[in-house]
Amino acid sequence: MKDWRFPLSVGILFGCLCTTAVTLAENRIITLGTGGSTGLYYPTGGAVCRLINQTRQDHGIRCAVRNTLGSIANLEQVSKGELDVAIAEAAQLYHDVRSNKQKTAGDRLTTLVSLYPEYLSVLVNNDANIESSNDLKGKRINIGKTGSSQRQTLGILMEGRNWSVKDFSAVLELEPEEQAAALCDRHIDATLYMVGHPSGAIKEAIRDCNSRLVSLSDQDITTLTEENSKYSKSAISGDLYGLSDTEIRTVSVNATLFSRADLPEETAYAIVKSLFTQFEDFKRMHPAFAGLTPKEMLSQPLAAPLHPGALRYYQEVGLDQFIPQE
Template sequence: MNAKPIAWVLLAALVTFTQSGALHAAQVLSIGTGGQTGIYYVAGQSICRFLNRAESTHGLTCNALPSAGGVANVQGIRDGKFMFGFMQADHQYKAQQGVPPFDKDGPLTDLRALFSLQSEVFTVLARRDAAISSLDDLKGKRVNIGNPGSGQRETLEEIMQAKGWDSSVFAMAAELRAAEQASALGDNNIDAMTYFVGHPNAAIQEATTTTDALLVPVSGAAIDQLLQAKTYYSKAEIAGGLYPGNPTPTPSIGSKAVLSTSAQVSPEVVYQLVKALFDNLERFKQLHPAFAELNEAEMISSGLSAPLHEGALRYYKERGWR
């Protein structure tokens, strides 16, 4: 299980160093993100742009690739498809422990964290005419539970388990990707959509602009029990006024978005990627409203349920942060 994936062996063979320690041979890095309407994709594209600007110095180029989401990114890191991947902090924890949905392949003990980004909130949005004002009202409705490998699918399944449900409680359990949800809601093909995402979000904005839709509270006794049992979740809230027709705050549960990698990735490669982000952090914070409140202290400590990669730790020590 801990054998080095071919991608890491190739990396070691292809990348050499000059006497100054700079990377000599060009190497293409890959970051698994999420759907192209999501924040993971924005973050990955932005980090790659920062890294690529200094290619002549460190010899690295970076591609941010769309994916099915955090669960898929864990598997991508495991099998060498992605060198880095965004995921929720709960996915990072579950992958390390080898618990569902990662139990089939066993614990991913060499998973390493680089930094966390925005808080993500499990979001339920329903058509007003579907008469859904609580989680219990989802029973008997047409609900998009999310595509396999996505964060919303995994979290919704945990919520369903806490409530003693399975997908048969819904009139229809759709498996649409994030980018397909807003139009499906507007076309009245589903009654409610689910998303585990940072806010504000383009898909939620689209859905609430084109459709009379309401955010649904994710709360109640079963949710309180879930929070007690699953400490990688915490209480969260979607601020009021972010979206048309939703003027008041909506309670829910949340987690942090984390960029992760394998311990087998070169410390110099990780160092250069981390440096690219933090050297451009103020610019990065302007690229999406969800990034606006990021700060270094929280990014290198909060939500990191896996150990820091030694390349990231090297940069943080140089900056005097650790």
């Protein structure tokens, strides 16, 4: 009778291979930079990481979410290699790439996928006599933290109007999660920030704090769209917040998942494959994702060159036909 047992040497070889594979899988961790816990970047990063982790047996990668201050911090940390991937406004990513901050090929930033539109949202107290961004002068306003995307965007508007911080009656530098409470407590009259809709923080402020969204003026819309081609004229539907027949005029820019160019090609490939092979699950993870389609996401103008690993996946499944040629 034949002995079907493996020779000892073969058994040791298989055992070593299995142990090594498990160890490699356990050590392949990517960090994904998001934003504050009250914004949409944080749940978006959580959703992407969840999809990656659900398919870990296919690629051996684990994804971990990191809280950050948002777009500007994410751009800096990815550029320095402190984060592997992150989310940023396309306008900020585009500006960063065009400013030639990246010194080597590996440092250059690349797009993995465009996610969802963010809207410049002007949230005000109902009793502050603010009908549009024209009326912000002389009010108590939150300008955001130094270096934040919020601060930079407001700076563009202020420059376009030849305003300075002295033109407001009070200026606060609040974290994103502090803004709604400051409105509720009447510490500020208005705050401006980029966010995807529907936003839980805005919904809470409208419901509980006598607050509302107001439109940008035509002048401010023109200022932003002429300053950066990634901003586009848009509108927020009041239906999202129980305000039927209301349309808030503003600008939008797409949130973009990005990385350095030296992110391994197989890693970039696995990230976008995990997203699109589980796309219906992704759409159910937040109301802001519900109406997204792969065609819509991939047809957005690129703020940074597409990572080769992401492009390889899109070509394999035929999604590259939607990517704009620039």
